[in-house]
Amino acid sequence: MTSSATTSRREKAAVWALAFGQTLGYACFFYIFAALVLVWQRDLPWGNGVLALGPFLAIAVTAALSPQVGRWVDRGHALRLMGFGTVLGAASLAVLAVAWHPVVYLLAFVGLGAAASATLYEVCFALLIRRFADEARGPITRVTLVAGLASTLAFPAGAALAEAFGWRIAVWVAVAVVLCVMLPLQVWGAHSLGGGRVKGAPKPAVGASWRVILARPGVLGLMALFALLNLDHWMLVSLMRPLLAEMGISDGRAVTAAALIGPSQVLGRLALMAAGARLQTRMASQFTVLAMVAGPAFLLLSGGGFVLVLAFAAVQGAAMGILTILKPLLIAQINGSADYAASAAAISLPAMLATAVAPLLGTWIMGFGGPMTLVVFALALALGALGMLLRGQLRAS
Numbered sequence: 001m002t003s004s005a006t007t008s009r010r011e012k013a014a015v016w017a018l019a020f021g022q023t024l025g026y027a028c029f030f031y032i033f034a035a036l037v038l039v040w041q042r043d044l045p046w047g048n049g050v051l052a053l054g055p056f057l058a059i060a061v062t063a064a065l066s067p068q069v070g071r072w073v074d075r076g077h078a079l080r081l082m083g084f085g086t087v088l089g090a091a092s093l094a095v096l097a098v099a100w101h102p103v104v105y106l107l108a109f110v111g112l113g114a115a116a117s118a119t120l121y122e123v124c125f126a127l128l129i130r131r132f133a134d135e136a137r138g139p140i141t142r143v144t145l146v147a148g149l150a151s152t153l154a155f156p157a158g159a160a161l162a163e164a165f166g167w168r169i170a171v172w173v174a175v176a177v178v179l180c181v182m183l184p185l186q187v188w189g190a191h192s193l194g195g196g197r198v199k200g201a202p203k204p205a206v207g208a209s210w211r212v213i214l215a216r217p218g219v220l221g222l223m224a225l226f227a228l229l230n231l232d233h234w235m236l237v238s239l240m241r242p243l244l245a246e247m248g249i250s251d252g253r254a255v256t257a258a259a260l261i262g263p264s265q266v267l268g269r270l271a272l273m274a275a276g277a278r279l280q281t282r283m284a285s286q287f288t289v290l291a292m293v294a295g296p297a298f299l300l301l302s303g304g305g306f307v308l309v310l311a312f313a314a315v316q317g318a319a320m321g322i323l324t325i326l327k328p329l330l331i332a333q334i335n336g337s338a339d340y341a342a343s344a345a346a347i348s349l350p351a352m353l354a355t356a357v358a359p360l361l362g363t364w365i366m367g368f369g370g371p372m373t374l375v376v377f378a379l380a381l382a383l384g385a386l387g388m389l390l391r392g393q394l395r396a397s
Contacts, residue, residue, distance in 0.1 A: 010192050011131075015139045017189035018124055019146035021086075024182040026150035027157075028174040029089050029116045032096075033058075033109075033359070034151075034238050034258070035158030038251065039167045041242070046102045048367075052359040054109035055238060059356030061113030063349055069117050070126070070345035078127040079195030082186040085118025090178040097171035119186060121147075122348065125328040126341035131193045137329060144324050145269050148317075151237075152262030159255050213346045218334050225285075225385055226327065226351035229292060232381035233320050234355045235362035235374065236296065237261065243362075246371040248304040257306075257313040264317025265324070272322050282389075284326060289386045291319035296379040300372065 033055045040051050072081060092111025099105040117123075124143060129136045161170035213219060236243065237258075244254040268291075272284060295316035302308035331344050366374045 014189040014192035015128070015142050016146070017185045017192070018128075019143040021082075021182050021185035021189060022120060022124055022143055022147040023150045023153065024177055024185070025086070025089070025116070025119050026147055027154040028093065028178050028182070029112050029120070031151050031154035032093075032112075032158065032171070032174065034240065035154045036162060036167050036170065037239075038241050038245075039162045043167065044105075046105070048363055049360075050102045050105070052363045054106055055359045056356045057106055058109040058113035058116065059352055061110050062117040063352035063356060065114060065117040066122065066345040066349060066352065067342070069123065070341035070343075073123055073126045073130075073341035074339055076195065078123055078130075079187065079190040081118040081123055082190045083183070085115045085123075086178060086183045086186050089115030089119065090175050090183075093171055093175045093178065097168050097175065121324070121328075122341070122344055126344065127190060127193055127195075129328065129332055129340050136332070137325070140328055141269055141273050141325055144321065145266050148265030148269060148321050148324075149262040151265075151317075152259045155255055155258045213339075213343050216334055218330075219343075219347060221388065222330060222334070222347050223350045225289075225388055226323075226348065227354040228381050228385040228388075229289070229320075229323060230351040231354035231358050231361075232292060232296070232378045232385070233316065234358035235365075236299075236316065236378050238359045239362045239366065239374070243366065243371050243374060244309065246366065247299075247302070247309075249306065249309060253306055253309070257309050260310060260313040261317035261320075264314045265321030268318030268321035269325055271318070272325060284322060286386075286389050288319045288322045288326065289382065289389055291315045291322075293379065293382040293386055295319065296375045296382065299375045300379065 033051075037051060041048060044051070069081065072078075088111060092108050092115055095104060095111065096108035099108055125136075125140055128139045128143070132139055157173075158170055161167075161173055240258050241251065241254045244257065245251060249257070275284070292315075295312045298308045298312040298315065302312070327348075328340075328344065331347055332340055334343075362374055365377055
């Protein structure tokens with residue numbers, strides 16, 4: 001067997017290792033709040049505001065760290081970030097498992113936010129784009145196909161473990177999974193792809209400051225589009241179980257609907273992959289946003305009926321699954337691969353802040369006006385994003 005064939009096989013295996021590592025990372029670092037929030041509301045006397053502040057702080061920390069993380073990735077430190085970040089995530093989960101006071105709970109989420117910034121999609125995609133350049137769509141699609149199952153893993157596993165052993169044991173299980181499975185997958189996968197230090201890869205562009213990045217055509221449109229869609233999606237998904245409970249849906253059915261989001265993301269990505277070059281980026285973006293308009297519309301029309309709730313989960317998941325692939329490709333298309341991580345950090349910052357605000361804002365809206373007010377607000381955000389596309393504010397080929 002030739003050396004190039006061995007290298008190719010090793011790189012393919014590395015991409016799959018990263019895919020499974022990302023799945024566990026999202027399940028343990030990101031979806032843990034949505035998976036356990038109902039149990040926390042029942043067992044912890046801290047109030048919904050304190051609980052929702054946890055994921056807000058986590059994503060705010062991720063956003064705050066993203067510029068520096070982007071610079072480190074562009075300098076070839078993805079391997080170190082993934083290793084350190086995974087260990088930090090396990091330590092933060094351990095703090096969460098023993099949280100006895102709101103301050104400890106919030107500190108745990110601060111750590112989870114830092115861990116996410118160093119380990120999840122942005123760093124992984126930057127590594128893949130630096131390694132594969134124009135051929136990165138295939139590896140990115142493979143990673144997202146598997147990682148789309150994170151919510152499918154987190155929701156039922158979190159609910160079952162919390163019900164059987166209590167939520168603290170459920171979090172300790174997450175610690176063990178991160179250290180024993182996620183860590184070796186992330187480190188080996190990143191190392192096998194050069195750890196971000198790939199011979200012949202372009203160096204970061206000189207003078208690529210945020211001012212330069214923001215002046216590039218299409219950047220501001222991407223920033224606004226991703227922010228609107230993230231706020232819409234994460235308000236609904238992070239509060240999905242309490243939202244559906246207030247709509248009269250049983251918790252068992254709510255867990256089933258939430259678990260459908262992951263497979264729907266995978267199906268959406270498979271559909272995009274099957275369409276290939278026949279489906280241009282602009283048209284794919286329009287279909288994606290139309291699906292995100294349809295999601296809250298299904299909830300609005302459901303009247304508590306479970307079929308339309310499942311339809312919401314299916315189209316919402318498929319849309320975000322496709323958007324996850326489109327986002328790094330659009331950023332790379334506008335900026336190139338040399339300073340991809342720094343550019344992605346700038347473009348993604350409003351979307352990350354929107355994601356951070358989403359649980360708090362959604363909790364406030366639902367408490368003020370009820371579940372349907374939250375659904376209508378999410379629908380308005382999706383319609384705003386669709387209006388941007390129809391007015392041509394997103395420049396893409």
